[in-house]
Amino acid sequence: MSTGAMSLQETxxxxxxxxxxxxxxxxxxxxxxxxxxxxxVAAAGAGAVKFQTHIAAAESTxxxxxxxKFSRQDTTRYDYWKRMEFTEEQxxxxxxxxxxxxxxxxxxxxxxEAVDLLxxxxxxxxKIASGEVSNLPMFERIAATKxxxxxxxxxxxLDELDQAVEYFKVRHTPLTVLQCTSRYPCPPEKIGLNLxxxxxxxxxxxxxxxxxxxxxxxxxxxxxxxxEMLEVHVVISRELFGPDVVxxxxxxxxxxxxxxxxxxxxxxxxxxxxxxxxREAMELRRLFNKSIVVRIxxxxxxxxQAEHLAFKKPGTGIPAQxxxxxxxxxxxxxxxxxxxxxxxxxxxxxxx
Numbered sequence: 001m002s003t004g005a006m007s008l009q010e011t012x013x014x015x016x017x018x019x020x021x022x023x024x025x026x027x028x029x030x031x032x033x034x035x036x037x038x039x040x041v042a043a044a045g046a047g048a049v050k051f052q053t054h055i056a057a058a059e060s061t062x063x064x065x066x067x068x069k070f071s072r073q074d075t076t077r078y079d080y081w082k083r084m085e086f087t088e089e090q091x092x093x094x095x096x097x098x099x100x101x102x103x104x105x106x107x108x109x110x111x112x113e114a115v116d117l118l119x120x121x122x123x124x125x126x127k128i129a130s131g132e133v134s135n136l137p138m139f140e141r142i143a144a145t146k147x148x149x150x151x152x153x154x155x156x157x158l159d160e161l162d163q164a165v166e167y168f169k170v171r172h173t174p175l176t177v178l179q180c181t182s183r184y185p186c187p188p189e190k191i192g193l194n195l196x197x198x199x200x201x202x203x204x205x206x207x208x209x210x211x212x213x214x215x216x217x218x219x220x221x222x223x224x225x226x227x228e229m230l231e232v233h234v235v236i237s238r239e240l241f242g243p244d245v246v247x248x249x250x251x252x253x254x255x256x257x258x259x260x261x262x263x264x265x266x267x268x269x270x271x272x273x274x275x276x277x278x279r280e281a282m283e284l285r286r287l288f289n290k291s292i293v294v295r296i297x298x299x300x301x302x303x304x305q306a307e308h309l310a311f312k313k314p315g316t317g318i319p320a321q322x323x324x325x326x327x328x329x330x331x332x333x334x335x336x337x338x339x340x341x342x343x344x345x346x347x348x349x350x351x352x
Contacts, residue, residue: 016265017208017223019258020106020127020150020231021046024244029083031090038097040251041234045258048104050127050231051094053118056081058111068184070243091121106150108132115141123147127231130154130182133164143167148174150229152210154182165203176229177203179222180210184247191218196225212247216257223261224268230261289315291340292323302331304346310338317341 021041027034034051041049054060056078064077074080086094098105108127109115115138118126125148132138133156142149149168153161161177168175179195191213200207208229209222219230233248249257278285290311298308306327311320317340318326329346339345 017227017261018047018104018229019045019219019254019261020048020050020104020229021234021254022050022210022231024050024052024233025084026233026235026240026242026244026248027051028240028242029085031086031093034086034094035097037234037236038094038101038103040236041254042101042103044234044251044254046103046234046254048106048125049098049101050106050108052084052108052129053086053091053110053114054081054084055111055113055117056085058113068243070241088117088120091117095122109138109142112138112141115145119145125150128152128164130156130180133160136167139164139167143171143173146173148176150176150178150208150210150231152178152180154180154210162202165205169203169205175203176206176208178208178210178229178231181212184212184244185214186212186218186247188213188218191221193218193222193225196222196227214247214249216249216253216260219257220260220264223264226268230257232257286315288313290320291315291317292320292326293317293338293340294335295337297336298331298334300331300334304329304331312338312340314340318343 021037021044023034023037023041027037038049060078060081062076062078066077071080074083095105105122105124106127107118107123108129109118110129110132126142126145127150128142130152133151133153151164151168156164165175165177177199179192179199181190181192183190191211196207196209206228208227208231209219210231211218211222212233214233219232222230232254233244234251234254235242235245235248236251238245238248238250290313293310293312294308295310296308302308304326306323309323309326311323326341326346329348331345332347333345335341335345
């Protein structure tokens, strides 16, 4: 495992949510850009960096259609996947870099060959993409590694998800089920936060959100549900090229998201005792509460009436809520306008 990085196995309520920065194809086939993303997401506070591992000949044919025809340089989708490939040595370098930056190193394989390549490269954990939930041969190879798995469900029915979860549970694979909607970008009404507690209860495992909204809002909302993992697509700029840019947050927004998640976690783990909080605020109460004062200068011997009284800060005199007990009492001393009344100023007992 990456020294110092938070793994999927380690995520729990005491350590907080693992924020995973999904690079996917944002590097556009450039190894240098892929390494730049590792530095950028580490600086933004992410706990893990995630890539996708494509081997065109192992996962695709020339007949694979474009989801969105975004590329001006790739004639086919197969050509695009080919351009996204890194060598085994390059993957090993990315893994070392992630470890140096104390990031958990995760990738989504899209073939058995990609699983084997990542095993040799030193993967920390697996992400199973929504479109691979029925890829049993790949499941078998992944389960054999005993490494943690994050399972996305954007294209699965509940029955299909049940089967996938059961496959890993009977093999004692550390598992996190991620609510995911395969829309790019995903509108708020399709995020599906209601499914997160359902999955936790249904599967008895860790849960999280794989977010494609392109905002920080969905992740912040999901963190109030106590998720163990939050995955978001990340780009350095929305002006960059690529199919996932519209569904990504920028590295600056990632920093906001991480800070927001930690802030929410701190709130959630810190219940407040209302009476104790009021006692802690006693000094502020003395500053901001109101006391009973006299509106105008009044001589000693005057029996105070309601029209003599006003209520002003600070709260160091007789409290404003005690005003009925002041009406009808006689002044012992002369008082000037705005004088904060005190018990020593008053004679007689408060009226019953």
